Amino acid sequence: MLAKRIIPCLDVKDGQVVKGVQFRNHEIVGDIVPLAKRYAEEGADELVFYDITASSDDRVVDKSWVSRVAEVIDIPFCVAGGIKTEEDARRILEFGADKVSINSPALADPSLINRLAEKFGTQCIVIGIDSYFDEETGQHQVKQFTGNEKATVTTKWNTFDWIKEVQSRGAGEVVLNVMNQDGVRCGYDIKQLSQARAICNIPLIASGGAGEMSHFADVFNQADVDGALAASVFHKQIINIGELKSYLKSEKVEIRL
């Protein structure tokens, strides 16, 4: 059976792995390559690297590290950040990334998704979505340019409508990051992820809110996502990936040990 995936996310800023709380106050966690290697050895199923400054600063991600990661890593990895054209995507894939993830540029020009899917195949086109639940209006809003708090804008898109839109344009996977939960470690937003799951026929990855091992079991068993992404619990060594996977196996989650 297809295993559920545990995906550490490494937020990259100026060549270093960083972590902030709700997208603010970034602190340096460590160098990219040793961290990536450690996660692969501990049993991570996949890695995601987000250059969190790229889109909002209007520059392309510095790619030299992609090749260094590809040299040492024997699990798949995805690169996100500032990919605006087919040429940007081609270069990152040529450096050895397995997938590219598009967020703000897809919102600016949704036809980019179609062009990338035609050129490289849908399977390597991931769409990252930053979703914010506005309690006052009860709306799930898609945010753009979240790498920089001052540049962040609320788009016209409702989260679930945007998921349907990106699927129809050829996205191969959705990473749904619930911003209300990001970095606060009180659990994935099961309700929102379940709603997304119901309309998402491509792989769906949960992001935002992991704080303890039971949160992972809950999101797999209750929201039926294909993968769970987390950052701080792994960086701060609150959760060990090997132990997490043994625990999930005991909770009857299909997992690769």
Add this chain to the structure above:
Amino acid sequence: MIVIIDTGCANLSSVLFAIERLGYEVTISKDPVVLQQADKLFLPGVGTAKEAMNNLIDRDLVAEIKKLTQPVLGICLGMQMLAEGSEEGFAEETVINTLGLVDGFVQKMDVAPLRSPHMGWNQITPKLDEPLFKDIPAGSYFYFVHSYALPVNENTIASCEYGTPFTAAVNKDNFYGVQFHPERSGKAGAQLIKNFLEL
């Protein structure tokens, strides 16, 4: 000499690094002389069958690949290219002719209600005593990412199931192919590449 056939596809370097991690030297080339002299060859591929086939035609590689007699390992789309044809193109009504080195036609996977593409780590069932799967523990997971697949046929040497069974590995004469990505499949994948290089 180990050669990765330069198909113009984007994932050449990840295959290159995986071979180098095993301690082998490897060359990327589309030169017919280099291809002929190679001991082992890799045919990588990502993207769509139509685009990949056009790349091979543009590079005059179709006849060169067909006349190889050394072991050749197609990976993912590279494996699909070995088949007789593929449904995958910009207009899906037509079948694209591929290399025709192993039997069968690549089809869109029918996986509903499961999600497509088939993306992630899955277990496979190899035939007994297949040298390509030597020293790989039963139940090992390999990394897959695809939405088209070759149905199981007489050239299948390992199958996988996602919705329906499909070919995870294939062999006919000197041509081998794997639907998964051994270069991204951890220890099991590294062992498979090593097994191929030691054939």
